[in-house]
Amino acid sequence: MLARGYLGPVVNGWPFPRGVDRYEHDVMAGMMMSGGSTESFMLYPPGFHLLAAPISRLSGLEPLALFPFLAPALPLLSALACYALARRLWGWECGVAAALFSGLLLGGTYMHFAEARYPNFVGEYFLIVLALAALVGVYATPSARAGLLLALVGSSAVLYHQIASYALAVILALVSVFFVPYLLARDRRRGVSLLASLALLFLLSVFYAWDTYDLPGLVAGMLGGSETTGRGGEAVAMAMGTKPANGPAHFLATLSHPVLWLGLLGAAILLADFRSDRRRGTPDTLARLTLLAWTALLFVGSLTPYSGFPDRFERDLGVPLSLLAALALVALLRATWASRAGGRSVLAVSVAAAVLAAALVGTQAARSLEEAAGPSARPKDRPAPPEVAAAGRWLEDHNTGGSILATPYLGYVPSRGMLAMGGYTGMQSYDIGRIERARDLPPFGAGPLLDAQWALHHPDGGRTRRIIRENDVRYVVFHKLYPGMPWRAFERREDLYRTAYENASVIVFAPRGPL
The missing domain is CATH 3.40.50 (Rossmann fold)
Incomplete structure (x- = not known):
C-alpha cells in the first residue's frame, strides 16, 4: 500500500507532488495557521486543515512541502480501515484481503490521492469505514465504550467533507428507522445501547455542524424557503444536478476489474447466505444488512446527477465492493481447499475459479504499481512546470x-x-x-x-x-x-x-x- 503512494517519488525523484487540489489545501492550511479560519476561501469543513496546520507548524514545513511526505501514506489509511471492518464482519482472513483490495487494487483510492482530495479521502475512505466498524461493534457487544467510539468516530466525519457527512447520515437514518425499533422490541438492551449511541452521535454532529455548515441558516432556508441556506446548503445546492452521471459502463475506469467482478460475486454470496443460513444471530444479520444498504446507497448516488456528486459516489462505491470482493476471494480459496476431498470435477472447477481470481488480482496489482511509478494521468495533477x-x-x-x-x-x-x-x-x-x-x-x-x-x-x-x-x-x-x-x-x-x-x-x- 505504501509503495502505491511512494513509488512515484522513488522513481521520479523527490519531491514528486501529485494533485491539483494540493494548492487550495495549502492555502487553507496556511489560513488556519494564521487566522484560524478558511471560510473566506472555500466551502470546506475545517477538519483536515485544522489537522494539517499543527503538523506543519511542528514539522517546520510549509503545507505545500509537507503534503508530498504525508499524502502518499493515505492508501494505507483506507487499507487499515477496511481491515478493521472486514475483520469484524468475517474474520482476519477477509480483513487482510479487504486491505489488499482497498489499498492496492481499488482505483478510487489512488485517484483521490493523485488528485489531492485529502479531506474527501479521510472522510469517505477512513472515517466512514471506521464508523461502520464501530457500529458493527455496537451490534455485537453493546457497551458504553462501543457506543462512545461510534459517536466520536461517526460525528467526526462532519468535520471533513460534505459527501462523507451526507452518506453516513443516510446510512444511520436507515439504521434508526428500521433497526432500532426492531431491537427495542426484540432485544431491549442492545436496542437501548444503539439508540443512546446514535443520539450522542447526533448531538455531537449538530455541535460540529452548527458553525461548520451554518446549521441555523441551513434549517431556516429549508423550512422557510429562503434563498440563504447556510454554507453547507450552498455547497450542496450549487452541485445538485450540475454534473452528469457516468453510469455503470464507467465503473471499470474507477473501480478496477477484480474489485468490480469479485465484489459482485461477494454480494451474491452474502445474499445467498441470508437464504441458506437462517441460524445467524441478530448482530451478524444487522451488520450484513448495513453493508448492503451502504453499497446500494452509493450505487444509486452514482447513477443520478441529483446526488450532487455522482462521480464521487462512483469512486466511493469501490470501498464496500472491496469488502465484498474480499469475502468472495476468501470464499473461493476456502472452497478450493475444501474441494480436495471431493471429486475431480469439483476440484477442477474450484481451482480454475481460484486461479482466475488470483490472475485478476495479480494483474491489477501490477497495473496499480505501474501507474503509481509514472506521471499523473491529468497534466494539472503533475508538478508545476x-x-x-x-x-x-x-x-x-x-x-x-x-x-x-x-x-x-x-x-x-x-x-x-x-x-x-x-x-x-x-x-x-x-x-x-x-x-x-x-x-x-x-x-x-x-x-x-x-x-x-x-x-x-x-x-x-x-x-x-x-x-x-x-x-x-x-x-x-x-x-x-x-x-x-x-x-x-x-x-x-x-x-x-x-x-x-x-x-x-x-x-x-x-x-x-x-x-
Missing part, C-alpha cells in the same frame, strides 16, 4: 502582503497554484465558463471572480483601479500563452505597471503606486 514554479518562488520571496491577480491557468497550473506557491490568499480567478457553471464557487460568489476577469482584460479604467485598490493587488501575473489575455497591453502601459519578473512563460507586473 519549471517556469511557473520559478515565478511562484519569486512571488514568495517578494511577498510583502496584499494579494496577487493571476490568469485562471498558467499552463496547467490553476491560479490557486500561484497563490499557494507565493504565500497569498487572494485574488482567486476562474475562467468565464467555470463562473457561468456556478459549481464549486468560493463563498463570496461570482462577483469577485468577474472583477478578476475584468482587471485581467483591462489594464486601466475606473473599475480596474477600484478592483486593484480594494483588493490591495501587489502583482498581476500572466501566463504568456493563456488565450485571450492581453498581457502586452499591460507591458505597454509603463506609466501604470512595471515588469517585476519575467521568464519564457510567465510575466509579472507590479502596479506603479495607487492606480
